Amino acid sequence: MEEFFQHCVNAFMLGGIYALLGIGLTLIFGIMRVVNFTHGELYSFGAYVMFALVMLLHVNFFLALPIAMALGVALGAAIEFTLLRKLRGADIDTTMLVMIGAWIAMQNLEQFIWSGVAKSVRTPFPSSPLVLGGLSVAWSRLFVFAVAIVLIGGTYALVDRTRLGRAMRATFQDSDAARLMGVDIDTVYLSTFALGSGLAAAAGALLGPIFVVSPGMGDLAALKAFAVVILGGMGSIPGATIGGFLLAFIEEMGAGYVSSGYRDAMGFLLIILVLVVRPTGLFSRQERIG
Amino acid sequence: MRRAAAAALLAFLISIPLWVGNLYVLHVLIVTGIFTIAAMSLNLLLGYTGQLSLGHVAFFGIGAYVSSLASLGFSVHVAPDWLVTVGPQPVWLAMLWAIAISGFFGWAIGRISFKVRGAYFVIVTISFAEVVRLVALNWDELTNGPMALNNIPPLTISIPGVFEFSFIGKVPNYYLVLAAGIVAHVVIARLVHSKAGRAMIALKENEPLAMSVGIEVTRYLVLSAVVSAAIAGMAGALYAQYIQIVDPNIFLFIYTVTMVIMVVVGGKGTLAGPIVGGVIFGLLPEGLRSLQIQPELQWVAYGVMMIVIVSIMPSGIVPSLAGWWNARIRAHAKPAEAPETSARQAAQ
Numbered sequence: 062m063e064e065f066f067q068h069c070v071n072a073f074m075l076g077g078i079y080a081l082l083g084i085g086l087t088l089i090f091g092i093m094r095v096v097n098f099t100h101g102e103l104y105s106f107g108a109y110v111m112f113a114l115v116m117l118l119h120v121n122f123f124l125a126l127p128i129a130m131a132l133g134v135a136l137g138a139a140i141e142f143t144l145l146r147k148l149r150g151a152d153i154d155t156t157m158l159v160m161i162g163a164w165i166a167m168q169n170l171e172q173f174i175w176s177g178v179a180k181s182v183r184t185p186f187p188s189s190p191l192v193l194g195g196l197s198v199a200w201s202r203l204f205v206f207a208v209a210i211v212l213i214g215g216t217y218a219l220v221d222r223t224r225l226g227r228a229m230r231a232t233f234q235d236s237d238a239a240r241l242m243g244v245d246i247d248t249v250y251l252s253t254f255a256l257g258s259g260l261a262a263a264a265g266a267l268l269g270p271i272f273v274v275s276p277g278m279g280d281l282a283a284l285k286a287f288a289v290v291i292l293g294g295m296g297s298i299p300g301a302t303i304g305g306f307l308l309a310f311i312e313e314m315g316a317g318y319v320s321s322g323y324r325d326a327m328g329f330l331l332i333i334l335v336l337v338v339r340p341t342g343l344f345s346r347q348e349r350i351g
Numbered sequence: 352m353r354r355a356a357a358a359a360l361l362a363f364l365i366s367i368p369l370w371v372g373n374l375y376v377l378h379v380l381i382v383t384g385i386f387t388i389a390a391m392s393l394n395l396l397l398g399y400t401g402q403l404s405l406g407h408v409a410f411f412g413i414g415a416y417v418s419s420l421a422s423l424g425f426s427v428h429v430a431p432d433w434l435v436t437v438g439p440q441p442v443w444l445a446m447l448w449a450i451a452i453s454g455f456f457g458w459a460i461g462r463i464s465f466k467v468r469g470a471y472f473v474i475v476t477i478s479f480a481e482v483v484r485l486v487a488l489n490w491d492e493l494t495n496g497p498m499a500l501n502n503i504p505p506l507t508i509s510i511p512g513v514f515e516f517s518f519i520g521k522v523p524n525y526y527l528v529l530a531a532g533i534v535a536h537v538v539i540a541r542l543v544h545s546k547a548g549r550a551m552i553a554l555k556e557n558e559p560l561a562m563s564v565g566i567e568v569t570r571y572l573v574l575s576a577v578v579s580a581a582i583a584g585m586a587g588a589l590y591a592q593y594i595q596i597v598d599p600n601i602f603l604f605i606y607t608v609t610m611v612i613m614v615v616v617g618g619k620g621t622l623a624g625p626i627v628g629g630v631i632f633g634l635l636p637e638g639l640r641s642l643q644i645q646p647e648l649q650w651v652a653y654g655v656m657m658i659v660i661v662s663i664m665p666s667g668i669v670p671s672l673a674g675w676w677n678a679r680i681r682a683h684a685k686p687a688e689a690p691e692t693s694a695r696q697a698a699q
Contacts, residue, residue: 096470147662153469154403155665158615159658161608166654173647280604284481287474295470322489329478329485336463336475 063195064317072313073306074202077209078264080305082282083289084216084298085260091296092233092253094153098160099140100261100286101279102167107133107262108269108278109171112180115270122185126208126266133262134255141254146247172276182270205267212263216256217298225252233296261286281325288328292335307331364529368522377521383633384528385590386606388535390613390625392582395539397611398619399548400575401555402465406476407583408607409483413456414449414584415591415601416487416494419503421445422592427493442506446588453584454577461576465569468558477604484602499598506592524593531589535582540622542578551575552620616660618667627668 082104089097107129114125144163148156186200220226225248231239232249240246264282272278288308293300308328315327371377393407422445426436440448464475487494494500506527509515518527542548550571554561562568591597609632617628635656639649664671 090470094470096473144658151665154397154615154619155661157403157473158612158661161611162654162657162661164654165605165608165657166651169647169650169654173645173651284477287477291471291474291478320489323485326482326485329482332475332478333463333482336466 067196068313068317069310070196070198072310074198074206075313076306076309077206077213078268078305079285079289079309080213080302081209081260081264081267082286083293083301083305084213085257085264086283086286087290087293087295087297087301088216088220088229088253089257090290092229093145093250095145095254096153096157096160097254097257098157098164098283099167100257101281101283102164102171103133103137103258103261103279104265104282105168105171105269105274105276105279106136107265107267108182108274109175109180109265110262111266111269112175112182112274115182116180122183122270126263129266130259130263133266134259136262137258138251138255140258141251145250145254149250168276168279175274175276177276179273179275181273184270199271201271205271208267209264212260213298213302216260219256220298225249229253284325285328288332291332361533365526368525374521377525379634379637381521381524381528381593382590383629384525384532385586385593386609386633387613387626387629388528388532388586388589389583390610390617390629391532391535391539392579392586393610394614394619394622394625395542395575395579395582397614398621398624399543399551399555400572402468402572403473403611404464404476405473405604405607405611406460406478406480407579407610408602408604409460409480410453410457410580410583411587411590411606411610412483412487412597412601414453414587415597416500416587417452417584418442418445418449418588419500419591419597420493421448422504423500423502425493439504442504442592443508446506446585446592449584449588450581453587454581457576457578457580458573460580461573465572465576480602480604480607484599487599487602494599497599499596500591501596503591503595503597505595518592528589528593531585535585536622536626538578538582542575543622547571547574555620612657612661614667616664616667618669618671621667621669621673624667624669631668 082100085103086097086100089095089100110129110132111125114120114128115122120128140163144159145156148159184201186204190197190199191203220229228239228244228249229252231242231244232246236246239249261282265279269278285308289301289304291304292307293302293304308331311331312324312327316324319327367380368377371380389407389411392410393404396402396404396407421437421440422442424437424439426434429435460476460479464472464479467475488496490496491498505518507515507517516523518524543551550561550566553564553566554568554571558568587601590601613628613632614625615628616631617626618624635653636649639652642649642652644652
C-alpha cells in the first residue's frame with residue numbers, strides 16, 4: 062500500500078511538468094491551429110540556458126530560472142515572427158512541415174554548439190529527500206512541482222482575466238469574427254506563441270537540472286505534450302492540466318505494476334484507447350471531426 | 352509524348368548500373384529507391400485522400416521486422432507456457448508475409464485513426480509509430496530489442512533443380528528495387544485512376560460533399576491505408592534483405608519526415624511527385640556530405656532547405672512545373688485545341 066502511495070506522490074510531481082508542457086502546446090494548437098514541432102526544442106533550450114547560466118557563468122540558480130523563461134519567450138516570438146507570420150492562411154501540412162524543418166535545424170544546431178555529451182546542472186537543493194511517514198520526495202522535485210503549479214495558475218489567470226486573454230479566447234472561438242471586432246490577430250498570435258514557448262522553456266529549465274541536459278531531450282517531452290493535448294482537448298487549460306496529471310498517473314502506475322520498459326508507451330496506448338471509446342476526447346465538448 | 356518520356360526515363364534507370372561503376376553511388380541509389388517506394392505509398396494517403404500520416408514509418412518497420420523474422424525463424428511465448436516456434440521461411444514468402452501483415456496493420460490502425468481528422472490524426476499516427484517502436488525495443492524475445500536482428504538472408508529465387516539466384520551485391524539489388532518500384536507505381540496508378548481513386552480525391556476536396564453523394568468515406572480511407580501500408584511494408588522488407596540488419600531505430604521519426612518531405616516537395620497527389628521528391632531528398636544528404644562540413648551543420652542545412660522549399664513551393668515541384676508547361680503550350684496552340692487541364696491531371 063505504501064508503494065502505491067509513493068507512486069501517487071511521484072505521479073503528482075511528474076504531472077505538474079506534463080501539465081506545464083501541455084498547456085503551452087494546447088494554447089498554440091487551439092488558438093493558432095499550428096502543430097508546434099519546435100515545442101520540444103524550446104524545452105531543451107530552457108535546459109541549456111540553465112546549464113550556460115549556472116555552470117558556465119555561475120549565475121544564482123533562482124535568478125537563472127526567470128532568465129531562461131524570458132529567453133524562451135523571446136525565442137518563441139522570433140520563431141512566430143520569422144516563420145509563422147508568413148504562413149498565415151497556408152494549409153496545415155505546409156505549416157507543419159516548416160515547423161518540422163525548424164525542429165531539425167534547431168536540434169542539430171544545439172548538438173553542434175553543445176556536442177552530444179549530456180550535461181548536468183548543479184542544484185542548490187539538499188540531496189537527502191523529504192521523508193513524511195514512509196513517503197519520500199526529493200526537495201528538487203517539490204520545488205519543480207510548486208513552480209509548475211504557480212506557472213499554470215498564472216497562465217490561467219492571464220487567459221481568463223486580462224484583456225489580452227480575452228482577445229486570445231475570442232480568437233480561439235472564431236478568428237475572423239475576432240478580427241472584425243478589432244482584435245489585433247497578429248499580436249494575439251505572437252503573444253500566444255511566445256507564451257507557449259516560454260512555458261516549454263520553463264519546463265526544460267526546471268527539469269533539466271533534475272535529469273541531464275542533452276540535445277535529444279526535447280523529443281520525448283514533445284511527444285508527452287502531444288499526448289496531453291489529445292487527452293485534454295485543444296485550447297483548454299483545465300483540460301491540459303487534468304490531462305497532464307492523468308498521463309503521469311498512467312505512466313507511473315504502468316511502469317510500477319506492468320513493465321517499466323513500456324513506461325513511455327502508456328500515454329500513447331491511452332490516446333488510442335480514448336479514440337476507440339470516445340473519439341471526441343475526454344474533456345472536450347467541441348466537435349473535432351472535420 | 353508522356354509515354355515516350357516514361358520509356359526514356361525507364362531506359363535511363365535501367366542503364367545506370369552499366370555506366371555507374373562506383374558501388375557507393377549504387378548503394379545511395381538503392382536506398383533512395385527504397386525510400387522513394389515508401390514515399391509513393393505515403394502519397395496515396397497524403398496526396399490522394401489528403402490525410403497527413405506522420406506514422407508511416409511504422410508500416411515500413413513492420414515490413415522489415417516481419418520479413419526478417421520470417422526468414423530467420425523465431426520462437427516466442429504467446430502465453431506464459433505456450434511457445435510458438437516458426438522455422439526459417441524462404442525469403443520471397445517472408446516478403447509476402449511482410450506485405451500482408453503490414454496491410455493488416457494498415458487496416459487496423461486506419462479503422463481507429465480515421466475517427467479523427469486534421470491535427471488530431473497527425474498526433475494519433477505519431478503515437479502509433481511510437482508504440483510500435485517501443486514494442487520493437489522492449490519485446491526482446493521476438494525482436495532481439497536493441498541488439499537488432501542480424502544476418503538477414505538476401506532474397507533468393509529458384510526453381511528447384513533448374514536454377515537459383517540470390518540478390519547479393521549492389522547491381523542485383525538495384526534492379527530488384529527498380530522492379531519493385533515499377534510494380535508499386537503501377538498498383539498505385541491503377542488504384543488512383545479507378546472508381547476508388549476518384550472517390551478518394553472527392554473526399555479530399557470536400558468530405559461532407561463526398562459523403563452527401565453517397566461515397567463511403569471511411570471505407571475508401573481504410574482501403575487507401577491498407578494499400579499504402581502494404582506497399583510501405585514491401586519497401587521495408589526490401590530494405591531489410593538488402594541492409595541485412597534491422598534494429599528499432601528503423602522506426603525513428605526522421606524516416607517518416609523524409610517520406611513526407613519527398614512527397615510534399617515533389618508534389619502530393621501526383622504520381623510523378625514522390626519520384627521527383629524522392630530523388631532530390633534521397634541524394635540531398637549525400638550532396639550535403641560532400642560539402643565537408645560537420646554532420647550537425649549538414650542537418651541544420653537540411654532543415655533550413657526544408658523550410659525554404661516548402662515555403663516558396665507549397666504545392667510541390669511537379670504541379671508547379673506542369674502549370675508552367677501547360678501555360679506555355681496554351682500560349683502556342685490555338686485556344687480550341689488546348690483543353691483546360693488542371694495541374695494535377697497534367698502531372699499524371
